[in-house]
Amino acid sequence: xxxxxxxxxxxxxxxxxxxxxxxxxxxxxxxxxxxxxxxxxxxxxxxxxxxxxxxxxxxxxxxxxxxxxxxxxxxxxxxxxxxxxxxxxxxxxxxxxxxxxxxxxxxxxxxxxxxxxxxxxxxxx
Amino acid sequence: xxxxxxxxxxxxxxxxxxxxxxxxxxxxxxxxxxxxxxxxxxxxxxxxxxxxxxxxxxxxxxxxxxxxxxxxxxxxxxxxxxxxxxxxxxxxxxxxxxxxxxxxxxxxxxxxxxxxxxxxxxxxxxxxxxxxxxxxxxxxxxxxxxxxxxxxxxxxxxxxxxxxxxxxxxxxxxxxxxxxxxxxxxxxxxxxxxxxxxxxxxxxxxxxxxxxxxxxxxxxxxxxxxxxxxxxxxxxxxxxxxxxxxxxxxxxxxxxxxxxxxxxxxxxxxxxxxxxxxxxxxxxxxxxxxxxxxxxxxxxxxxxxxxxxxxxxxxxxxxxxxxxxxxxxxxxxxxxxxxxxxxxxxxxxxxxxxxxxxxxxxxxxxxxxxxxxxxxxxxxxxxxxxxxxxxxxxxxxxxxxxxxxxxxxxxxxxxxxxxxxxxxxxxxxxxxxxxxxxxxxxxxxxxxxxxxxxxxxxxxxxxxxxxxxxxxxxxxxxxxxxxxxxxxxxxxxxxxxxxxxxxxxxxxxxxxxxxxxxxxxxxxxxxxxxxxxxxxxxxxxxxxxxxxxxxxxxxxxxxxxxxxxxxxxxxxxxxxxxxxxxxxx
Numbered sequence: 001x002x003x004x005x006x007x008x009x010x011x012x013x014x015x016x017x018x019x020x021x022x023x024x025x026x027x028x029x030x031x032x033x034x035x036x037x038x039x040x041x042x043x044x045x046x047x048x049x050x051x052x053x054x055x056x057x058x059x060x061x062x063x064x065x066x067x068x069x070x071x072x073x074x075x076x077x078x079x080x081x082x083x084x085x086x087x088x089x090x091x092x093x094x095x096x097x098x099x100x101x102x103x104x105x106x107x108x109x110x111x112x113x114x115x116x117x118x119x120x121x122x123x124x125x
Numbered sequence: 126x127x128x129x130x131x132x133x134x135x136x137x138x139x140x141x142x143x144x145x146x147x148x149x150x151x152x153x154x155x156x157x158x159x160x161x162x163x164x165x166x167x168x169x170x171x172x173x174x175x176x177x178x179x180x181x182x183x184x185x186x187x188x189x190x191x192x193x194x195x196x197x198x199x200x201x202x203x204x205x206x207x208x209x210x211x212x213x214x215x216x217x218x219x220x221x222x223x224x225x226x227x228x229x230x231x232x233x234x235x236x237x238x239x240x241x242x243x244x245x246x247x248x249x250x251x252x253x254x255x256x257x258x259x260x261x262x263x264x265x266x267x268x269x270x271x272x273x274x275x276x277x278x279x280x281x282x283x284x285x286x287x288x289x290x291x292x293x294x295x296x297x298x299x300x301x302x303x304x305x306x307x308x309x310x311x312x313x314x315x316x317x318x319x320x321x322x323x324x325x326x327x328x329x330x331x332x333x334x335x336x337x338x339x340x341x342x343x344x345x346x347x348x349x350x351x352x353x354x355x356x357x358x359x360x361x362x363x364x365x366x367x368x369x370x371x372x373x374x375x376x377x378x379x380x381x382x383x384x385x386x387x388x389x390x391x392x393x394x395x396x397x398x399x400x401x402x403x404x405x406x407x408x409x410x411x412x413x414x415x416x417x418x419x420x421x422x423x424x425x426x427x428x429x430x431x432x433x434x435x436x437x438x439x440x441x442x443x444x445x446x447x448x449x450x451x452x453x454x455x456x457x458x459x460x461x462x463x464x465x466x467x468x469x470x471x472x473x474x475x476x477x478x479x480x481x482x483x484x485x486x487x488x489x490x491x492x493x494x495x496x497x498x499x500x501x502x503x504x505x506x507x508x509x510x511x512x513x514x515x516x517x518x519x520x521x522x523x524x525x526x527x528x529x530x531x532x533x534x535x536x537x538x539x540x541x542x543x544x545x546x547x548x549x550x551x552x553x554x555x556x557x558x559x560x561x562x563x564x565x566x567x568x569x570x571x572x573x574x575x576x577x578x579x580x581x582x583x584x585x586x587x588x589x590x591x592x593x594x595x596x597x598x599x600x601x602x603x604x605x606x607x608x609x610x611x612x613x614x615x616x617x618x619x620x621x622x623x624x625x626x627x628x629x630x631x632x633x634x635x636x637x638x639x640x641x642x643x644x645x646x647x648x649x650x651x652x653x654x655x656x657x658x659x660x661x662x663x664x665x666x667x668x669x670x671x672x673x674x675x676x677x678x679x680x681x682x683x684x685x686x687x688x689x690x691x692x693x694x695x696x697x698x699x700x701x702x703x704x705x706x707x708x709x710x
Contacts, residue, residue: 059557060564064258064326065671068513068551068570072522072671096208096677098260098670104252125551125570 042083044109044116054117055125057110065098069124073098076114077124086115153219154270154287157315161382168652170217173265173310174529175649177380178444181531183650186612187657192686193614193626193635199658199688200239201640204679206230209261210645210666211679212527214310214606216268217651217660223287225263226679227666229277229308231285234681236653243290247277256301256563258326260667262645264377264527265310267318269338276307276320282336294341298322303562304329310377313338314387314417321374325392325437328369328566331409333389335420345420349374349391349408356422357407360430366402369560371395372409376439376527379457381471386423387415388444388457388471392437398552398568399433400509406431410438412457414474424474429463429499433506433569434488434550435521436463443532443539444471449478449589458588460530460541462523463499465492466586480591482543482584483524485576488517507552507569515549520573522546522602522668529647531607531615533629538594539586540615540629542603547574580672583607583617585632595632604669606647608659616659618644620673624661624682642678645669659684 044050058066058076065073081089090111093101102111155171163169164176167184175181188196204211209227216223221242222234231245254261257278267274272284272293279301284293298320299305304327311320317335325331331349336342350370351358361367371394378389394402394409407425410432414423429436442457449456449468457471464486468477476497488506489499507514525543532539549572558568581599586592605618614635615627620643626636643665650659664679 056557056559059553059567059570060559060561061255063567063570064565067572068549069572071571072573072668093254098667100254100257101252102255105255 039082040084040087042112042115042119044112045119047116050113050116051120054113054115057106057114058117061102061106062114075124076118077121079118083115087111090114155218155268157269157313160269160313169219170215170649170651172216172267173214173312173377174379174441177382179379179441179529180443180534180609181529181607181647182533182609182611184611185650185652185657186610188610188614188626188650188659188686189612190614190628190635195686196626196636196638196659196684197686197688198638199683199685201680201682202234202239202241204230204232204664204681206679207261208664208666208677208679210670211662211664212262212646212667213265213662214529214647215649215660215662215681216266217649218268220653222660222681223266223268223273224662224681225266225275226662227263227664228261229263229275231266231273231275231290232681233273233287233290236651236658236683239683245275245283245285245290245292247281247283249279250301253279253301256304256306258323260670262667263308267311267313269313272338274311274313274318276309276311278306278308280305280307280322282307282311282318282320282341284341296336296341296343298334303327304564309375312377312380312387314380317344317417319378319387319417321376321378321389323373323375325371325373325375325395326397326565326567327563328371328395328560329373330368330370331372331374331391333374333415333420335417347415347420347422349411349413351407357425360405360407362403369395369566370402370406370409372406372411374439376441379442379444380417381444384472385417386471387417388442389413389415390437390439390441390459392439393432393435396558396566396568397433397435398509398558399431399506400552401555401558401568402431404431410436412438412442412459412469412474414471426469426474426476426497428461428465428467428497433552434463434517436461436523438462439527440525441529442471443530445532445534445588447537447589458532458539460525460543462519462526463488464519464524466539466541467497468588469497478591482541483519483545485518486524507550509552509568510554511552513549513551515572516547516574516576517550518547518576519544520546520548521571522573526604526668528604528645529606531609533609535611536629537587537589538629539588540607540609541584541586542605542607542617543582543584544580544602545576545582546580546602547576548572549574581619583627583632585629597627597632597634602669602672604643604645608648608650610650612657616648616650616661618646618648618661618663620644620665620669620675622663622665622675624648624659624663624684638682638684640678640680640682641676642680643669643673643675656685656688658688
């Protein structure tokens with residue numbers, strides 16, 4: 001009987017493992033634009049140290065196109081993107097425009113700090 | 126993926142078969158002498174500026190103001206890819222067009238049919254795009270022997286077999302991760318391939334390099350910012366600022382065989398914050414005369430000392446022999462981002478004259494008529510930590526920029542594209558400017574401004590008499606190069622996507638054709654089977670796409686008077702036989 005128990009528990013364990021992998025995969029691969037209660041928000045909004053760090057990152061990576069209030073490209077201080085859309089745009093760029101993907105240059109934390117900076121500076125630099 | 130690989134290999138086999146079968150695949154190699162005599166080769170276009178003088182003037186005369194309205198497209202081909210913008214000048218040799226598209230992808234195209242003979246697609250490292258200040262654009266290729274040369278955007282020089290596109294050798298120029306990129310067409314002189322670099326906004330110390338055209342071996346490196354003790358080093362502070370001093374060499378130069386001298390432009394000093402680097406900052410914003418065999422700088426002429434405005438002088442010097450005020454001068458002429466059109470003596474580097482290209486220049490009160498040195502307006506120079514200075518004219522995109530002028534020697538007329546705009550600049554406090562390799566190193570933020578109803582201008586300049594003969598205005602900025610012809614028709618393009626044919630004498634628009642995307646490349650003309658053709662790349666991208674949002678695209682268009690295309694079917698048979706299995710019941 002113990003052998004039978006073991007035999008029946010193996011598929012159960014495998015199914016459980018698959019379910020776990022599936023759940024983790026779904027969580028990892030979940031779309032960025034999910035339901036309202038799934039919305040990703042910038043965790044650094046309003047935090048002075050993060051805003052200062054975001055300003056430095058902006059000066060090192062963004063300013064050549066976006067200037068102090070949209071020098072040549074769109075004015076990031078006036079964009080109406082949600083936090084999520086902002087993150088997605090910086091990570092993956094805008095295909096067909098000069099906006100490149102920064103996914104390997106900037107971390108998510110870096111991008112959130114830039115977001116915190118531009119939101120805290122509505123009139124631009 | 127395997128299916129895709131299989132299809133790609135089949136297409137490659139088909140292309141190779143075509144290259145073998147096609148008479149163009151066995152086209153004669155281009156020799157160093159051919160390049161020296163390019164100006165006498167009426168039917169071909171063998172280098173970036175057509176010949177070493179960079180006149181972009183063709184002796185072809187079948188297309189005239191009388192028949193230009195009959196121009197028709199002969200064929201067009203798509204460059205595909207990511208539509209990152211096309212800024213190149215194609216080359217034409219022995220029935221084949223060679224050019225680079227976005228990301229320095231190289232195409233060889235049968236000029237009779239528009240068939241792609243081969244295609245080179247570089248692969249870039251992850252994150253590379255984020256290092257490009259101004260889009261993934263490439264301005265052209267060079268050709269010699271059986272090789273086609275391209276500078277990949279990530280500072281790798283590649284020599285491709287001219288008949289099949291396979292890599293013969295490649296050479297790393299620099300590490301892109303520290304901000305050095307390459308996007309200009311190389312210049313070949315004898316066995317030297319000379320290539321410049323971009324990176325003036327990333328704290329790069331500019332340089333030119335020369336490589337052996339056969340082997341790819343590095344021959345020399347000439348820095349455009351002197352190290353301590355080198356000539357010009359006294360124009361920099363006695364600190365490490367020279368190491369990040371900019372002066373990149375990001376456009377193609379010229380060559381005078383009579384004196385064996387290269388002429389090459391340099392860009393802005395780094396960082397933009399001029400207070401960081403008191404002094405004239407040689408050899409930034411200069412035309413340099415250089416020995417192509419050794420790389421030794423013979424002399425330099427600086428246009429904008431201690432530049433605070435991003436006024437690169439990288440423009441390709443146009444070498445003309447001209448009489449001014451009764452005095453014959455071997456001159457170099459160029460349109461400068463600082464708003465002036467200059468003529469200097471290319472034998473000595475002495476100033477001849479400057480005339481304003483744009484209205485309202487306010488960073489200087491004028492140019493010294495003897496030395497050529499500008500008198501700065503201190504109030505227009507932003508101080509570190511100081512207030513925003515605006516409007517400064519011209520704006521940082523310049524009174525003109527990389528798009529090359531053309532010169533008609535029969536009338537002594539230079540055709541120049543330029544833009545009328547301004548900017549505001551704010552120089553940061555010193556403590557906010559930190560150099561990190563690969564990050565922007567500017568120390569200044571900016572805002573570009575429109576300064577009137579129209580921005581773009583095309584001007585015809587009588588060089589000897591220092592006057593504008595005619596001018597065309599455009600509401601959009603001009604970013605396309607010029608092509609002058611003996612037939613009297615000037616070709617260029619606009620951001621709306623129109624290829625324009627203009628009467629060189631009057632500025633009258635003779636004909637236009639909508640190519641489907643913005644034009645920020647330079648047209649060429651050539652003769653094939655006794656007929657004159659005009660070719661232009663169309664594809665908005667790079668800097669121009671900041672200012673206008675025409676549809677994206679990537680096309681090579683070819684035109685002729687009542688042109689007809691020989692469509693052929695050989696390539697179709699090859700591709701179909703190899704890529705599509707025949708149904709067998």
